[in-house]
Amino acid sequence: xxxxxxxFILLSVISCKKDPEVIAPPVAPRANLTVIFQTEVDGxxxxxxxxxxxxxxxxxxxxxxxxxxxxxxLSLISSDGKNDYLLENHDLVDPATPGSEIMPIDTVLNxxxxxxxxxxxxxxxxxxxxxQRGDLDPINGMIWTWNTGYIFFKQEGPxxxxxxSPGYLVYHYGSDPALIQVSIPLNKMExxxxxxxxxxxxxxxxxxxxxNKVDFDVDYFRQSSLVSDLHWLSQLEGNFPGAxxxxxxx
Amino acid sequence: xxxxxxxxxxxxxxxxxxxxxxxxxxxxxxxxxxxTIPKGLPDMTIPADNPLTVEGIALxxxxxxxxxLSADSTQSCGSCHTxxxxxxxxxxxxxxxxxxxxxxxxxxxxxLGWQKLFFWDGGAIGLESQVIGPITNPLEMHDTLPNVAIKxxxxxxxxxxxxxxxxxxxTEKISIPLLMRAIAQFERTLITANSKYxxxxxxxxxxxxxxxxxxxxxxxxxxxxxxxxxxxxxxFSDFEFRNNGLDAxxxxxxxxxITLNANDLGKxxxxxxxxxxxxxxxxxxxxxxxxxxxxxxxxxxxxxxxTIDHNLSHAKKGxxxxxxKDDIVAFLKTLTDLDFVQNKDFQKPF
Numbered sequence: 001x002x003x004x005x006x007x008f009i010l011l012s013v014i015s016c017k018k019d020p021e022v023i024a025p026p027v028a029p030r031a032n033l034t035v036i037f038q039t040e041v042d043g044x045x046x047x048x049x050x051x052x053x054x055x056x057x058x059x060x061x062x063x064x065x066x067x068x069x070x071x072x073x074l075s076l077i078s079s080d081g082k083n084d085y086l087l088e089n090h091d092l093v094d095p096a097t098p099g100s101e102i103m104p105i106d107t108v109l110n111x112x113x114x115x116x117x118x119x120x121x122x123x124x125x126x127x128x129x130x131x132q133r134g135d136l137d138p139i140n141g142m143i144w145t146w147n148t149g150y151i152f153f154k155q156e157g158p159x160x161x162x163x164x165s166p167g168y169l170v171y172h173y174g175s176d177p178a179l180i181q182v183s184i185p186l187n188k189m190e191x192x193x194x195x196x197x198x199x200x201x202x203x204x205x206x207x208x209x210x211x212n213k214v215d216f217d218v219d220y221f222r223q224s225s226l227v228s229d230l231h232w233l234s235q236l237e238g239n240f241p242g243a244x245x246x247x248x249x250x
Numbered sequence: 251x252x253x254x255x256x257x258x259x260x261x262x263x264x265x266x267x268x269x270x271x272x273x274x275x276x277x278x279x280x281x282x283x284x285x286t287i288p289k290g291l292p293d294m295t296i297p298a299d300n301p302l303t304v305e306g307i308a309l310x311x312x313x314x315x316x317x318x319l320s321a322d323s324t325q326s327c328g329s330c331h332t333x334x335x336x337x338x339x340x341x342x343x344x345x346x347x348x349x350x351x352x353x354x355x356x357x358x359x360x361x362l363g364w365q366k367l368f369f370w371d372g373g374a375i376g377l378e379s380q381v382i383g384p385i386t387n388p389l390e391m392h393d394t395l396p397n398v399a400i401k402x403x404x405x406x407x408x409x410x411x412x413x414x415x416x417x418x419x420x421t422e423k424i425s426i427p428l429l430m431r432a433i434a435q436f437e438r439t440l441i442t443a444n445s446k447y448x449x450x451x452x453x454x455x456x457x458x459x460x461x462x463x464x465x466x467x468x469x470x471x472x473x474x475x476x477x478x479x480x481x482x483x484x485x486f487s488d489f490e491f492r493n494n495g496l497d498a499x500x501x502x503x504x505x506x507x508i509t510l511n512a513n514d515l516g517k518x519x520x521x522x523x524x525x526x527x528x529x530x531x532x533x534x535x536x537x538x539x540x541x542x543x544x545x546x547x548x549x550x551x552x553x554x555x556x557t558i559d560h561n562l563s564h565a566k567k568g569x570x571x572x573x574x575k576d577d578i579v580a581f582l583k584t585l586t587d588l589d590f591v592q593n594k595d596f597q598k599p600f
Contacts, residue, residue: 130379131300131427131434138382139395139426145386147373147508175510227510 028193033105035074035116035198037093038247039067042205046095050157057209060216061160062169068094068142069153069202070135072119072126074103079112079188090126092135092142113189116198120180120240121152127176147225150174153236155204162217169216172223173236180240189249199247206243207236214239279417280305285363288443290451291484294363300378300431302438305415308599310436312411313429315598318401320347320391327384327433330356333597336525336590337440342536346390353389353502355536358529360590361522363438365489370518370534371505372491377434382426395426402429442524442590443484450584457584464581467574474570474578476548478561479520486524486585491517492559495552496533504534515557527586541582545575 039046041054050065070092076085085105094100121127122136127149130138142151153173161167184200208214212235219232280303287294296302313319315328330344331337337359343351354370362368362377374380384390385398402408402424412424415432449455457465467474469482481488491505493516500516508514518534532538538547549570552562570578590596 128375130374130376130382131430133425133427137426138430139399141395143382144373145382146369148375148379225507225510227506227512230510 027110030107030109031191031193032195033076033108033191033198034195035103035105035200037071037101037103037200037202039093039095039101039202040204042203046204048096053160054205056205056214056216058213058215060162060208062216063157063159064155065157066096067155067157067204068092068140069120070122070142070150071103072121072123073117074105075117076105076108076113077115077117079114083109083111083113090122090134090136092140108191110191110193113186113191115186116184116200116246118182120182120244121174121178122150123179124176126150127174127179144172144174144223144225149176151224152178152180153240159216159220167216167220169220170223173233175224175233178224178233178237180237182241182244184244184246186246186249197250199249201245201247203243203245206245207239210239210242212236212238278414280415283307285439285441288441288448290448291361291441291443292364294438296363296438297376297378300434302435303415305411306432306435307439309411309415310432310434311596311599313433314436315600318405319385319393319398321393321397322347325391328598330384330390331359333591333593334528336360336442336528338529340530342531344390346387347392348388350389352387354534355531357521358525359437360440360442360524361485362440364485367489367519371503371508372519373508377437378427378430381430381433398429399424399426440590440596442587444589445524445587446584447581448587458580460577460580461584462581463574464577464579465584467570467578468581472566472569473574474548475561475565476523476578479559480523485522487520487522489520491519493517493555493557494533494548495554495558495562496535496537496547498553498555500555500557502534513557516555517557523582524585525587525590527583528591541579542575545570545578549575 046064046067048064048067050063053061053063055061070090072090074087074089074091078084085108087103087105089103091103092100126132126136130143136150138145142154143149144151151172151174153171155169155171157169159167159169186198189196189198208216214232214235222229222232224233283302283304283306285294285296285302313327315326317323317326317329319326325347330339330341332339335358338356342355343353344356345351357370365377366375368374368377368380369383374383382395385393386395402412409424412418412428412432413420413422416428446455446457450457468476471478479488479490479492480486491514493500493504497516503515505514505517505519506512526532526541530539530541532541532544538544548562548565550567552558552565554563
């Protein structure tokens with residue numbers, strides 16, 4: 001018993017001793033990445049409130065009172081194809097809610113990455129279920145209460161028509177076939193143990209003009225719910241992928 | 251239920267044995283509810299994330315009848331879905347809180363647990379999802395979901411009832427998804443399967459000669475031919491979307507409103523014929539007052555259009571005599587389940 005007690009004291013003393021100093025490895029094996037969506041019009045961050053007017057490619061003037069969109073399944077694609085990061089996220093980006101544009105990809109192993117992929121919209125499984133929490137909670141006003149599914153992209157605000165008269169734009173874009181895949185080249189971005197930030201620009205004027213020019217005089221009230229909405233839907237489907245681009249990597 | 255009691259008693263006994271230990275307060279567990287499926291109806295698939303509980307069903311029932319879900323607190327779900335009419339309201343088109351008429355006839359609420367798509371056009375994909383449609387429709391209860399959430403969270407009783415029903419901790423707020431789940435739970439319990447027809451199927455009663463003649467006409471493809479769409483047996487609907495020849499050019503897009511497919515113009519969900527005696531007026535716009543008018547429509551009144559259902563487009567006009575129509579109506583009335591419409595568990599709890 002006594003011997004055991006001595007042994008215990010000895011062990012206690014040893015455990016209190018300082019560890020020998022170790023030389024920190026020069027590079028941590030992994031880092032955290034953050035993807036940040038910058039919603040803008042031709043390089044300037046969007047302003048909500050309905051007072052700042054922008055001009056689209058067709059010459060229509062528009063201001064923003066509400067702008068929200070879903071980004072889902074953010075994926076980081078590695079150059080060697082062995083180190084991909086596939087998130088299952090559905091994030092609602094809303095410039096009125098600071099922080100909603102930030103999406104972390106935690107603990108990425110060091111390596112080289114070719115592209116960032118994501119979807120504009122909500123995947124089929126989540127689009128066919130309404131009682132969901134978080135960013136998909138119906139309280140966010142991004143679900144059609146009379147129809148199946150979520151509004152993928154919502155813009156509302158005043159416009160000035162071609163003849164100068166005031167109008168109001170309502171765009172509720174969605175439906176299963178309207179889900180958009182976007183791929184942003186990352187130019188073999190290196191991760192070497194240091195946290196990085198990837199800024200993705202989303203330019204509304206590209207959405208309304210590149211390559212399809214959207215005419216707000218004709219298309220000012222679209223809810224993806226009528227046959228007459230199909231032309232507008234296909235115009236936006238064609239424009240969405242090019243409206244996202246790589247801003248910078250820090 | 252009795253089997254569950256010892257399980258619940260166990261933690262209490264353990265706690266009682268450790269009087270000196272501080273009691274850790276955790277969220278109380280809701281009591282699981284085992285839904286009894288009557289003989290003759292298929293198994294019901296209940297979403298794994300919304301299992302039925304005693305407290306959840308009771309909460310859903312209370313919410314169903316509470317006008318708090320409308321903007322001015324004047325209408326509840328039960329305002330247009332009254333038990334006595336198999337949860338319809340007997341109006342051609344219902345009036346919303348702003349005294350504006352809806353655009354379609356209120357549908358009965360019964361045996362919904364076996365349906366996949368809801369509303370006349372199938373716009374809602376699940377029982378949970380359809381809950382927020384009438385609450386936010388400007389022609390119906392005309393509220394907003396953020397406002398409903400605020401009202402429920404401020405209510406003196408609802409926060410505790412939600413926490414109990416969904417086993418939530420004290421800090422959890424009421425959310426819209428939970429509202430959707432509670433009402434869906436209650437609606438899954440609204441099962442009708444005790445009509446004269448059901449009793450006859452179970453060998454408990456007999457059908458009279460006229461009712462049997464009507465049933466034969468219902469099933470005869472050259473006569474009534476009701477059976478193609480109103481599937482015989484448990485559901486009395488195939489739940490497909492069909493154009494039943496009401497108009498040459500349908501003013502209501504019907505299923506096309508959802509699919510944007512021109513082939514779906516004027517197509518509506520086949521309604522179940524259970525309790526059909528109680529759910530007048532009939533059709534998506536409530537245009538027919540009586541079952542005789544409905545049968546005359548299928549006998550002579552249907553009009554051909556590009557999307558009309560092929561079962562009807564091939565039907566011979568004038569194939570039914572008045573007495574044959576009367577026989578079919580007599581059979582349809584055997585689908586009335588008074589136990590269902592009088593069941594106190596389904597009615598307003600306050």
